[in-house]
Amino acid sequence: MTWRFALLIEPAPADDPRTDFAATFEVVDAATPALSVGELSTQRGDGIFESIGVVDGHPQEVAAHLERLAHSARLCDLPIPNVEQWRQAIAAAAAEAPRVGEGVVKLILSRGIEHGPTPTAWVTGADAADFRGARERGIRIVTLDRGLDSGAPARAPWLLLGAKTLSYAVNMAAIREARRRGADDAIFVSSDGIVLEAPTASVILRLGDRFVTPAHDGGILPGTTQLSLFEHLASLGHETAYETIPVAALAEADAAWLVSSVRLAAPVSAIDAAPIAVDGELTAAFNRYLLSPRD
Template sequence: MAWRYALMIDPAASDDPRTDFSETFTVIDPATPALSVGELSTQRGDGIFESIGVVDGHPQEVEPHLARLAHSAQLCDLPAPHAEQWRQAIARALAEGPAEGEGVIKLILSRGVEHGPAPTAWVTAAQAADNTAARTRGIRVVTLDRGYDSGAPARAPWLLLGAKTLSYAVNMAAIREAKRRGADDAIFVSSDGVVLEAPTASVVLRFGDRFVTPEPTGAILQGTTQVSLFDHLRAEGRDVAYEAIPAADLVKADAVWLLSSVRLAAPVTAIDGAEIVVDAALTASFNDYLLSPRD
């Protein structure tokens, strides 16, 4: 039977001195209703989340995910999450899961119920989908205009482009549009022609011996998996860089990958119909690293 688990959290203030938060957790049946009809996460997508990959019982990069959760909370004017409380919630979910295979733990923090107690928080855990095909055979992508120029985040921080919010309707619409065009996924570009990110992944390109990803401005959500891979590449003596990448350079790259916490490294085989060479050996080495225990 597939692994499924859910836990509601009574959020503690970030300066709560307790060391044991077990009394703030309530286990719930993931197959039954648990949220109020007034919950703003479902009414407005007003909240934030993180998805943590699990490999053979090990949660990958917990601290970077917690740091990004806190960053998103700050951008969205949500109460700062208590890191230790969330660590214990993650550990509780892991204790109920299998020791082998891949899974995903989601951390969700909502603004709560309208005109009521706030915030609402919960953790879910489940078996991950089989991503073998995407990691080995690759994916076809199309470029989609995100509708903002590259200077929009600085002019309009209320767009929350650097936060991982629950408002993913646009991201899912982009993936549906990519599939309507005969592709598997998309890469967002700014209206002035700068590469941004995929709807649920970071973009990494190889030009010769250099590995490049879009610079982590407020226009994108910096990926924890991308940061980890770049740390690994640096340790191997490879040259990595954060740069503003013109969209026209996508098809000039020697290789392209989309990186995310659960799918990991998916090589891109075509962009807008233009074929891209897949470096199968390098991709396999990326995924071997990303499937190893990472803190």
Template sequence: MALRFALVIEPAASDDPRTDFDDTFRAIDPSAPALSVGELSTQRGDGIFESIGVVDGHPQETQAHLERLAHSAAICDLPAPHLEQWRRAVEIAATHAPQRGEGVVKLILSRGVEHGPAPTAWATAAAAADNTVAREQGIRVVTLDRGYGIDTPAKAPWLLLGAKTLSYAVNMAAIREAHRRGADDAVFVTSDGFVLEAPTASLIVRIDGRFVTPAPNGGILHGTTQLSLFAHLASEGFETGYATLPTRSLKDADAAWLVSSVRLAAPITAIDGMDVPVDAGLTASINRYLLSPRD
């Protein structure tokens, strides 16, 4: 995704009383060099981010993304972001995303420059990739061991599990491993046999007519798209819920999806080589909802 726009943000304190933050933003050439060689986001992956889907110029679920940004900042001991300042940055960036079709606004908050300005922050806007094939034809996934037990996040909070950090090397390696195994994506599982999430998406399974996602108590990043979709499904009369799902329960799914802010809902056609039924009509309905304006 080629960047169309980049905005440097001078982070305001969370209790800054200002109501106009436009003088804290600076638009820069998105193709030009911008980061210091001492920037800890690139040196150590020491920072957090959010990717916000944009549909016909409208940024989706902005409040939920900002709240998750603040949650990640707290986990990582980063300064609390001023949410109204960041909301304004989203508004500005979204005007530079495609005004017809789909785009993405990315927010980045870094610990800053070693022995220099800290924190640092910026926002970007780009056109989204074409996810039509994944949404309509589905994806095959494999389960991969995440390397920790279901109780590890509670015992080791310094692992930052549950924060959306810039340290995505493991996530990208998992997707490459899935490709090596002939699949399109992966679903992480704990070493003691419980389902977590995908490297860049939330997992939703339908078992006995109930829509379930793994409970966010195992270091799972709580998905903004999953939250919105559960609210929609509940309003349509479906039962939704959270559960600590054993890996073996995946064989009982009569439908399953990976959902995320940009790809939206991709039906899973197979898990570890086992075919999963696809509800094409419901999937299309879900994606129509996810493409509708959502605040």
């Protein structure tokens, strides 16, 4: 059965003391129009979002996603979300999900309609795409210059490089360019040769016995799945680190993955047409953990 769900939210202030926000929700038909033509989310991409994986009806890493939603709101000068209100909205969406299988709940907070009302917010739920092939066989990657040096985020915070905004045109263009080059996905690199992130995922490298991901001070969106996986690896006694990674390190990696909330851990099989070993056993272990219930 296809899962499609939509819930409009009347955003409450962050300090609203209510414990029951059901009166602020409106379930709507996910197949029919529900937004004004004046919505700044559609006119300008002026808003933020989160995508939460749902496994067998369980929404994954809710606390981390809500923390990141609040972080993006601060960067974008949007009202800070009421955590309890959004938690209840996520629960309402997940309650409609199939009890078996994978899905995705999306949270959207928009600046609203020009000249009011503002802001607007909604939650959607849907079946996830089938990513088993990417998880098992791996994906081919090309590196793409983001066009900015690694110091740009500090010099120009208005670029919102660490926020998860609705303005995803560049991210989607990067994936299309990767496919034009015969690959499946891309890794952004800075103009001064530093590894950043993928358009919709975090990068993890295994260098010997260490697991490394790019440091967040380069305008990288903090990855909820990467963070959870690093905590899991640390609990097993593995060394993890956040570092400035030069592009040359990609060719030296013993293994590499792109990790995200819905695709989970996809091993990299080639970078710029150069093959890289896929650790199938370790990848399967990663995904068993990522498919387990995680709050």
